[in-house]
Amino acid sequence: xxxxxxxxxxxxxxxxIEAAATRLAGVxxxxxxxxxxxxxxxxxxxxxxxxxxxxxxxxFKFRGAYNAIAQLDATARQAGVIxxxxxxxxxxxxxxxSLLAVPATIVMPSDAPQIKIDNTRAWGANVVLYDRxxxxxxxxGERIAGESGAALVxxxxxxxxxxxxxxxxxxTVQQLKELxxxxxAVVVPCGGGGLSSGIALALSVHWPGIPVWxxxxxxxxxxxxxxxASRRVAVKTGGTSICDALLAPMPGRLTFPILKGxxxxxxxxxxxxxxxxxxxxxxxxxLVVEPGGxxxxxxxxxxxxxxxxxxxxxxxxxxxVDPILFAEIxxxxxxx
Amino acid sequence: xxxxxxxxxxxxxxxxIEAAATRLAGVxxxxxxxxxxxxxxxxxxxxxxxxxxxxxxxxFKFRGAYNAIAQLDATARQAGVIxxxxxxxxxxxxxxxSLLAVPATIVMPSDAPQIKIDNTRAWGANVVLYDRxxxxxxxxGERIAGESGAALVxxxxxxxxxxxxxxxxxxTVQQLKELxxxxxAVVVPCGGGGLSSGIALALSVHWPGIPVWxxxxxxxxxxxxxxxASRRVAVKTGGTSICDALLAPMPGRLTFPILKGxxxxxxxxxxxxxxxxxxxxxxxxxLVVEPGGxxxxxxxxxxxxxxxxxxxxxxxxxxxVDPILFAEIxxxxxxx
Numbered sequence: 001x002x003x004x005x006x007x008x009x010x011x012x013x014x015x016x017i018e019a020a021a022t023r024l025a026g027v028x029x030x031x032x033x034x035x036x037x038x039x040x041x042x043x044x045x046x047x048x049x050x051x052x053x054x055x056x057x058x059x060f061k062f063r064g065a066y067n068a069i070a071q072l073d074a075t076a077r078q079a080g081v082i083x084x085x086x087x088x089x090x091x092x093x094x095x096x097x098s099l100l101a102v103p104a105t106i107v108m109p110s111d112a113p114q115i116k117i118d119n120t121r122a123w124g125a126n127v128v129l130y131d132r133x134x135x136x137x138x139x140x141g142e143r144i145a146g147e148s149g150a151a152l153v154x155x156x157x158x159x160x161x162x163x164x165x166x167x168x169x170x171x172t173v174q175q176l177k178e179l180x181x182x183x184x185a186v187v188v189p190c191g192g193g194g195l196s197s198g199i200a201l202a203l204s205v206h207w208p209g210i211p212v213w214x215x216x217x218x219x220x221x222x223x224x225x226x227x228x229a230s231r232r233v234a235v236k237t238g239g240t241s242i243c244d245a246l247l248a249p250m251p252g253r254l255t256f257p258i259l260k261g262x263x264x265x266x267x268x269x270x271x272x273x274x275x276x277x278x279x280x281x282x283x284x285x286x287l288v289v290e291p292g293g294x295x296x297x298x299x300x301x302x303x304x305x306x307x308x309x310x311x312x313x314x315x316x317x318x319x320x321v322d323p324i325l326f327a328e329i330x331x332x333x334x335x336x
Numbered sequence: 337x338x339x340x341x342x343x344x345x346x347x348x349x350x351x352x353i354e355a356a357a358t359r360l361a362g363v364x365x366x367x368x369x370x371x372x373x374x375x376x377x378x379x380x381x382x383x384x385x386x387x388x389x390x391x392x393x394x395x396f397k398f399r400g401a402y403n404a405i406a407q408l409d410a411t412a413r414q415a416g417v418i419x420x421x422x423x424x425x426x427x428x429x430x431x432x433x434s435l436l437a438v439p440a441t442i443v444m445p446s447d448a449p450q451i452k453i454d455n456t457r458a459w460g461a462n463v464v465l466y467d468r469x470x471x472x473x474x475x476x477g478e479r480i481a482g483e484s485g486a487a488l489v490x491x492x493x494x495x496x497x498x499x500x501x502x503x504x505x506x507x508t509v510q511q512l513k514e515l516x517x518x519x520x521a522v523v524v525p526c527g528g529g530g531l532s533s534g535i536a537l538a539l540s541v542h543w544p545g546i547p548v549w550x551x552x553x554x555x556x557x558x559x560x561x562x563x564x565a566s567r568r569v570a571v572k573t574g575g576t577s578i579c580d581a582l583l584a585p586m587p588g589r590l591t592f593p594i595l596k597g598x599x600x601x602x603x604x605x606x607x608x609x610x611x612x613x614x615x616x617x618x619x620x621x622x623l624v625v626e627p628g629g630x631x632x633x634x635x636x637x638x639x640x641x642x643x644x645x646x647x648x649x650x651x652x653x654x655x656x657v658d659p660i661l662f663a664e665i666x667x668x669x670x671x672x
Binding site: 058099123279283 | 367368370374377387389390392394431434435455458615618621622623624625655656659660662663664666667
């Protein structure tokens, strides 16, 4: 009974996603679905890419942040929002807050890449730096929230954030119906599970039973392990990956029950596969995709799906990659 | 009287562009219009990008080729098509012919990049190589056309090719009207003028008098010089540019009267500006844009438009760039 979720008490209901889509209409980019007939021939099946790397701020995070902040009332908007993130969530919250004229404070590690700090500030956010070794970002966040009354925008364990990311699923359903396509499988990058749970929920209404896969970096496949074990398990830290956006050690408290309840399954890919996928995105789709954004494409190129009758849809979730790393990957360096 | 073109006997009429759009619907990618609010703030005006680099085959050339080949009758289709090109036109013709099940022969220089030869062959085209130093590609093309009866698809001086490229203009009008935007200026990369004349013609119906600019590489600014002189003049060859797609020495016989008749003006950019524009496309739009595809963006970043009240629209026309060159540009090498 994988689709009896309405009665399972998920933190998010499908009407929340539809409401989010209405809020985001005309604000978020309706990112295109792309394909490469030549790549399809090489793969032996039809691969469709949802190019969410073309979203405002270069990642899907803008959708969830905007959907959450847009629902604050006038008093809460005045008190502002706070988030802690070194990456895409920081820029997503800063941009959404800027567009909604809400003050934002972003707590970032002092060793975060300067470009990410600069971009977050360029959106008008107040950036508070902390020392990753000696300070606890959640404690700092809670202290600032306590003092200012600012609302905390969590990166994934927040119903309205999950609903916002789910609009990618809704949008893709519309786009694929225009193409006359029902995919054989949908493959989604996974960190804390906000993106994948939102998309899986949106798809479950229109295509009940459609296979959805989360993809994580090897050594950070907590979601795959948790789904296999039917309970949240953490991976031991200590591994490394170029997928800086996907290093969450455990699935979310709210996101995991959705993934589990909908029968989502998890797979993992190596950094080497991710590099190949980034080169493929460059060559075959003319897209800049960051490592964490390319894991789903990597899984498809790895042969996770063998010549299905219907197309496979991959979400490419972000494009915020350091130019020097991107250049190295194009030159084929650093690949084992 | 710049818009009395219906009576001026242009080779292409605006209904040809509308008919081309109908032929291309559901076949060509409806490429997105993108913007970066952070870049807008840095520039001091709103810049919109028509991301035609995301088109099938990685450039706008697919549109014109498909529109031309789709109009051949059954007998002509059986005899096939022929084109000579080392670059984007080759892939555009090969792909369009493949989708329409028409045999294609592409005459390419034997020193063309292997990836371009491979891609053209992957689309099923018969590739005929010639020696750039000792052989004349037009003579080879005409000989093959004479023997086989294949129809020659010219890269720009062909009414149905111009009409196909013009669909970018029509599509952009629709997209900008959805955004409630009338641009202050439209900026288009220019080689032989097929793209720019088609777009200028499409726009002239909906936004009469809108300023359209062609952009060329410095030393290959034959269109700018011709427009200034009100007659077709050739640039002397001998210069070099990384914009391999834009090295035509003289505007087209059919394209130039359209550009001139519509009051289009021309500007030129340096390779250094082009490199900066490619980095900007990577960083701010997450797009892979080839040198020739980035010249219009380069002109906008150079300050060709100073804080206009309405947005400036730039066409990014292609993304077929060698990964090693792209990596060098990201690393800031080779920039004077």
